[in-house]
Amino acid sequence: MAASRMSVFSCFLHVFLSSPAIAALKKYDFNIQVKNVSRLCNAKPIVTVNGMFPGPTIYVREGDQVLVNVTNHAQYNVSIHWHGLKQFRNGWADGPAYITLCPIRSGRSYTYNFTVTGQRGTLWWHAHILWLRATVYGAIVVMPKEGTPFPFPQPYQETNIILGEWWNQDVETIVNQANKLGLPPQPSDAPTINGKPGPLFPCSEKHTFAMEVESGKTYLLRIINAALNDELFFTIAGHNMTVVEIDAVYTKPFTSQAILITPGQTTNVLIKADQSPSRYFMAARAFMDAPITVDNKTATAIFQYKGIPNTVLPTLPQLPAPNDTKYALNYNSKLRSLNTPQFPAKVPLQIDRHLFYTIGLGMNPCPTCQNGTQLVASLNNITFVMPKVGLLQAHYFNLSGVFRTDFPDQPPAPFNYTGASLTANLATTTGTRLSKLRFNSTVELVIQDTNLLSVESHPFHLHGFNFFVVGSGIGNFDPEKDPAKFNLVDPPERNTVGVPTGGWTAIRFRADNPGVWFMHCHLELHTMWGLKMAFVVENGKSAEETVLPPPKDLPPC
Ligand SMILES: *[C@@H]1O[C@H](CO)[C@@H](O)[C@H](O)[C@H]1NC(C)=O
Ligand SMILES: *[C@@H]1O[C@H](CO)[C@@H](O)[C@H](O)[C@H]1NC(C)=O
Ligand SMILES: *[C@@H]1O[C@H](CO)[C@@H](O)[C@H](O)[C@H]1NC(C)=O
Ligand SMILES: *[C@@H]1O[C@H](CO)[C@@H](O)[C@H](O)[C@H]1NC(C)=O
Ligand SMILES: *[C@@H]1O[C@H](CO)[C@@H](O)[C@H](O)[C@H]1NC(C)=O
Ligand SMILES: *[C@@H]1O[C@H](CO)[C@@H](O)[C@H](O)[C@H]1NC(C)=O
Numbered sequence: 309m310a311a312s313r314m315s316v317f318s319c320f321l322h323v324f325l326s327s328p329a330i331a332a333l334k335k336y337d338f339n340i341q342v343k344n345v346s347r348l349c350n351a352k353p354i355v356t357v358n359g360m361f362p363g364p365t366i367y368v369r370e371g372d373q374v375l376v377n378v379t380n381h382a383q384y385n386v387s388i389h390w391h392g393l394k395q396f397r398n399g400w401a402d403g404p405a406y407i408t409l410c411p412i413r414s415g416r417s418y419t420y421n422f423t424v425t426g427q428r429g430t431l432w433w434h435a436h437i438l439w440l441r442a443t444v445y446g447a448i449v450v451m452p453k454e455g456t457p458f459p460f461p462q463p464y465q466e467t468n469i470i471l472g473e474w475w476n477q478d479v480e481t482i483v484n485q486a487n488k489l490g491l492p493p494q495p496s497d498a499p500t501i502n503g504k505p506g507p508l509f510p511c512s513e514k515h516t517f518a519m520e521v522e523s524g525k526t527y528l529l530r531i532i533n534a535a536l537n538d539e540l541f542f543t544i545a546g547h548n549m550t551v552v553e554i555d556a557v558y559t560k561p562f563t564s565q566a567i568l569i570t571p572g573q574t575t576n577v578l579i580k581a582d583q584s585p586s587r588y589f590m591a592a593r594a595f596m597d598a599p600i601t602v603d604n605k606t607a608t609a610i611f612q613y614k615g616i617p618n619t620v621l622p623t624l625p626q627l628p629a630p631n632d633t634k635y636a637l638n639y640n641s642k643l644r645s646l647n648t649p650q651f652p653a654k655v656p657l658q659i660d661r662h663l664f665y666t667i668g669l670g671m672n673p674c675p676t677c678q679n680g681t682q683l684v685a686s687l688n689n690i691t692f693v694m695p696k697v698g699l700l701q702a703h704y705f706n707l708s709g710v711f712r713t714d715f716p717d718q719p720p721a722p723f724n725y726t727g728a729s730l731t732a733n734l735a736t737t738t739g740t741r742l743s744k745l746r747f748n749s750t751v752e753l754v755i756q757d758t759n760l761l762s763v764e765s766h767p768f769h770l771h772g773f774n775f776f777v778v779g780s781g782i783g784n785f786d787p788e789k790d791p792a793k794f795n796l797v798d799p800p801e802r803n804t805v806g807v808p809t810g811g812w813t814a815i816r817f818r819a820d821n822p823g824v825w826f827m828h829c830h831l832e833l834h835t836m837w838g839l840k841m842a843f844v845v846e847n848g849k850s851a852e853e854t855v856l857p858p859p860k861d862l863p864p865c
């Protein structure tokens with residue numbers, strides 16, 4: 309079936325000439341369908357949207373209303389998440405399966421109906437059930453309102469760069485087999501750039517992304533990390549990039565040879581084609597500084613000056629080493645909100661709720677697993693158990709017995725979190741436990757990595773909000789000394805943050821979006837193992853501070 313996309317401008321709104329903003333209605337049809345795709349000398353059926361891999365880009369302007377009719381022609385239950393869109397009062401359109409809705413079954417449709425308010429920049433969409441996001445993902449480009457320029461020089465052109473991972477075999481089969489063993493599934497066979505591994509892999513000549521540039525012109529790259537389990541370094545040989553936006557929030561510009569981007573994050577960079585006209589490799593490779601196996605494979609694409617023939621061998625880039633912690637920490641320390649009168653950083657200064665969550669890996673009994681045990685992950689020693697009905701539905705309709713609201717604000721017992729590796733008694737407790745937040749209260753959450761089994765960095769994603777990354781450090785968070793070092797002026801504002809290996813990250817947000825909002829590690833392996841929880845944000849007093857009623861076509865459980 310052909311990709312179909314139409315953009316319909318609402319006639320009704322034009323009638324009201326006094327209306328302050330003429331918003332447009334953008335409609336998309338997403339057909340979830342299986343298609344054979346060939347990479348690394350292998351053809352295999354993959355789940356796609358409209359037969360495209362990566363899927364279609366959603367183009368909208370700030371203020372637009374969007375209707376995406378998702379029809380499921382695949383054999384799996386499906387749901388799509390619009391990653392980073394705040395979905396004010398409208399969790400029904402957020403998409404994580406069994407958190408805000410039950411999935412769309414085979415043969416059924418559901419229309420995600422949302423308005424893009426107060427956000428502009430690069431975000432993305434992806435399947436939010438099983439490991440289907442391995443192939444079901446695409447970009448969301450939110451242009452600023454008509455007549456509002458970027459706060460940086462207008463680029464000549466722009467290109468989406470979506471980083472991902474490719475498995476030669478069927479991903480769901482691999483994951484099911486691994487879960488029977490209670491072990492991690494095998495790593496992907498290749499990282500990809502716009503779905504293509506590039507010429508360092510066999511049979512990839514046809515499958516290399518190339519972008520043609522004109523000498524002297526400046527380009528905007530909208531870089532998205534859609535990989536399942538790899539934080540990535542990305543670079544372009546011979547050129548520096550200027551970072552101008554992260555997670556659809558403008559930043560103070562800074563120049564870097566390579567960027568670091570975790571699964572879930574987006575980064576916009578400007579790049580000037582100011583080197584001698586030739587062909588240059590773009591490259592992406594994992595950042596992994598935990599004492600576990602390093603994924604050393606590199607995806608490449610080509611940055612090609614106009615008029616240069618394809619026979620010219622591209623210049624190889626220099627990527628930071630996979631374990632270059634110093635590069636990673638230094639890069640992250642340069643990220644700052646733009647914080648201008650037009651784009652202020654509204655950092656909560658007074659905090660109503662202080663939360664401290666520890667990340668743990670563990671091992672629980674598993675009678676159905678081959679070894680009798682399975683690897684799990686936890687927050688505050690709780691391995692989250694997925695419910696059978698959507699949590700937002702349970703919350704809205706007051707269904708009892710689906711979840712509890714006693715997720716603890718602190719770990720059950722303090723210990724030397726990042727001291728010597730703890731390998732004994734790795735058991736966790738299990739449950740569907742949520743944390744209740746008062747409407748419009750301010751929250752500070754410190755996420756602390758631990759050495760339960762192993763230290764490792766974890767990209768945490770919060771649905772329904774942006775947060776400010778006010779502080780970060782290595783070792784154990786010190787509640788006496790560390791807050792004094794927080795950046796409360798222009799900290800980076802984003803929806804996904806990498807908690808450093810054996811360290812901590814402090815985030816702040818205002819709970820002004822009523823509903824049920826998922827928070828999880830964006831490494832799919834860890835999400836599956838239970839490194840997740842959800843917040844229930846209560847309604848405010850007025851109707852405008854209350855969860856919207858569910859749409860009529862909400863998928864039934
Ligand atoms: C898709 O590829 C599989 C092998 O992976 C093959 O059995 C099947 O016939 C192919 N289907 C189509 C429609 O080409
Ligand atoms: C969504 O698309 C499906 C398949 O084309 C169609 O049957 C259904 O009527 C559409 N839903 C809406 C609300 O347009
Ligand atoms: C989308 O949501 C808006 C706001 O809730 C509502 O007014 C509109 O009728 C909905 N549109 C569709 C097609 O469901
Ligand atoms: C890139 O930036 C580095 C550090 O600022 C500088 O040393 C180098 O010359 C720059 N390279 C180019 C190609 O502009
Ligand atoms: C990564 O691969 C390169 C080239 O194959 C090799 O030289 C290097 O030692 C590898 N690094 C690691 C950490 O495995
Ligand atoms: C990083 O990896 C390289 C190659 O595998 C190794 O020689 C080096 O000691 C590692 N560095 C650190 C800081 O672990």
Ligand SMILES: *[C@@H]1O[C@H](CO)[C@@H](O)[C@H](O)[C@H]1NC(C)=O
Nearest residue numbers: 489490491671678679680681
């Ligand atoms: C089986 O479990 C034990 C600990 O209970 C562990 O040491 C071992 O690695 C596991 N083996 C497999 C194949 O899972």
Ligand SMILES: *[C@@H]1O[C@H](CO)[C@@H](O)[C@H](O)[C@H]1NC(C)=O
Nearest residue numbers: 701702703704705706707847
């Ligand atoms: C759920 O309970 C709240 C508080 O008791 C009430 O205001 C609301 O109307 C109930 N919702 C439904 C759908 O019954």
Ligand SMILES: *[C@@H]1O[C@H](CO)[C@@H](O)[C@H](O)[C@H]1NC(C)=O
Nearest residue numbers: 723724725726727728729784
């Ligand atoms: C925690 O463990 C580290 C590393 O073993 C050690 O250096 C530190 O002194 C310990 N801290 C406390 C409070 O015991």
Ligand SMILES: *[C@@H]1O[C@H](CO)[C@@H](O)[C@H](O)[C@H]1NC(C)=O
Nearest residue numbers: 689720721733734735736737
């Ligand atoms: C986690 O809970 C389990 C089960 O209650 C317990 O055995 C274990 O000691 C706890 N671990 C930590 C780190 O709190």
Ligand SMILES: *[C@@H]1O[C@H](CO)[C@@H](O)[C@H](O)[C@H]1NC(C)=O
Nearest residue numbers: 747748749818820848849853
């Ligand atoms: C939330 O609280 C802030 C600070 O007290 C206040 O300025 C704002 O109006 C409140 N917002 C709502 C929607 O109540």
Ligand SMILES: *[C@@H]1O[C@H](CO)[C@@H](O)[C@H](O)[C@H]1NC(C)=O
Nearest residue numbers: 385410411412413696864865
């Ligand atoms: C698909 O979703 C429905 C609704 O939640 C559920 O009843 C069914 O078991 C799911 N099917 C599979 C294969 O998980």
